[in-house]
Each structure stands twice: as structure tokens, then as C-alpha cells.
Amino acid sequence: MLKLEDSYRHKGQRKELVKTIRKKGIKDEAVLEAINTLPRHFFFDSALDSHAYEDKAFPIGEGQTISQPYTVAFQTELLQIKPGDKVLEIGTGSGYQGAILHLLGAEVYTIEYQKKLYDRTKKFLAKLGIHLHFYFGDGSKGLPENSPFDKILVTAGAPIVPQSLLKQLKIGGILVIPVGDKNTQKMMRLTKKSETKIVQEEFDNFAFVPLLGAEGWK
Numbered sequence: 001m002l003k004l005e006d007s008y009r010h011k012g013q014r015k016e017l018v019k020t021i022r023k024k025g026i027k028d029e030a031v032l033e034a035i036n037t038l039p040r041h042f043f044f045d046s047a048l049d050s051h052a053y054e055d056k057a058f059p060i061g062e063g064q065t066i067s068q069p070y071t072v073a074f075q076t077e078l079l080q081i082k083p084g085d086k087v088l089e090i091g092t093g094s095g096y097q098g099a100i101l102h103l104l105g106a107e108v109y110t111i112e113y114q115k116k117l118y119d120r121t122k123k124f125l126a127k128l129g130i131h132l133h134f135y136f137g138d139g140s141k142g143l144p145e146n147s148p149f150d151k152i153l154v155t156a157g158a159p160i161v162p163q164s165l166l167k168q169l170k171i172g173g174i175l176v177i178p179v180g181d182k183n184t185q186k187m188m189r190l191t192k193k194s195e196t197k198i199v200q201e202e203f204d205n206f207a208f209v210p211l212l213g214a215e216g217w218k
């Protein structure tokens with residue numbers, strides 16, 4: 001059962017979590033404040049809520065995970081979100097990352113490949129009063145009908161950078177995506193300088209569940 005009740009204990013645990021991810025190198029104050037504001041335990045079954053403020057990924061059912069808070073902060077920091085940015089998130093999962101982007105003032109389009117998760121998360125975020133645009137389907141191909149986007153975030157591990165996602169970025173837009181094999185992926189940031197010029201940066205290694213689909217793992 002989900003329990004939508006925040007308490008001093010939870011707020012204290014969130015502050016500690018923010019300290020932990022700050023120590024690990026996250027500097028963007030707006031990102032840290034969003035993590036401090038959003039009750040992560042709302043996204044957990046109440047029986048498991050003691051794990052909500054550990055800096056760890058956690059199973060959310062359907063073989064999927066809610067990403068580690070540090071990973072959410074790292075990817076969000078790389079995106080350099082500005083209020084009003086139109087952002088596409090691939091891999092809605094629990095909705096936690098989408099909610100963080102929303103708190104930063106982005107207009108969030110989010111797509112999930114697993115129907116049960118899509119249904120559950122769409123209902124749940126509505127209950128929290130967090131309004132994202134939800135889509136069900138293969139996000140490895142992006143969301144061409146709603147493109148172009150200022151930012152695109154992939155929250156599953158891709159074998160390659162899907163060309164469809166680069167096409168759906170505005171000029172000046174940023175794609176953040178973990179790319180590698182099924183166990184480890186390098187975090188990458190691709191900035192679209194012009195239709196033909198992409199600047200690519202590489203960061204640390206992470207371990208995501210696989211990005212499935214036409215431009216993901218088959």
C-alpha cells in the first residue's frame with residue numbers, strides 16, 4: 001500500500017540523502033532542492049519505506065527499478081534544465097525522475113514500454129497532482145509527433161545512441177543517455193550544435209536496466 005504522508009523523520013532522511021549526493025559531487029542547487037522537496041517514499045510500498053532514502057536503486061515491480069537518487073541527480077544536472085524546457089523522458093518507471101524534472105519547471109513528456117507500469121504511474125502521479133504527458137510505447141524511437149524537444153533523457157541502458165532521438169532534438173538541445181553493454185553503460189551527453197554537428201561528452205559508468213525496442217536491445 002502507498003502512504004502519502006510526509007513526516008519530520010522523512011524530511012530529516014531526505015536532508016541526509018541530499019548531503020550524501022552533494023558529497024558525491026552534485027553541485028546544481030536547483031537539482032538538490034528538488035530531491036530535498038520530493039518525498040521519495042511516496043514511490044515505495046509503505047512496507048518498504050525505510051529503504052526510500054538510501055542512495056540505492058530499488059525494485060518497483062515488473063522487473064524494473066526506481067533509479068538511485070545520485071543517478072537521477074547526475075542525469076538531471078547534465079540536462080541543465082531551464083523552466084519551460086520541453087523534455088522527453090524515455091523510461092517513465094516509477095515516475096520519480098519525471099516528477100523531479102517537473103519540479104524544475106520542465107514540461108515533461110514521458111514514455112514507458114511496460115503497460116502495467118505506464119498505467120500504474122500515470123494514475124499515481126495524477127494522485128500527487130503532478131501533471132506529465134504520459135505515453136505508452138517504444139521510446140527508443142522517441143516521440144516524433146511531439147518533437148522537437150529541448151532535452152531528451154534516457155533512463156535505460158542503450159546499446160547505441162538512437163538516431164531518432166538526435167533528430168527529435170532542437171538545435172542547442174541536449175540528449176543524456178547511458179550507452180554500453182547490458183551490465184555497464186557510460187553516461188553520455190550529446191549537444192546538437194547544428195543539424196550536422198553534435199558535440200559528445202563522456203562521463204562515469206552506471207548500471208541501468210536495458211533500453212528495449214527498435215533502436216534499443218532486441
Ligand code: SAM
Pocket residue numbers: 064065066067090091092093094095096097098111112113114117137138139140155156208209210211212213214216
Ligand atoms: N525513470 C524511472 C524512474 O524514475 O523510476 C526509472 C526507469 S527504469 C531504470 C527504466 C525504465 O525504462 C523501465 O521502466 C523500463 O520498462 C523502461 N524501458 C525500457 N525500454 C524502453 C523503451 N524502449 N521505451 C520506453 N521505456 C522503456
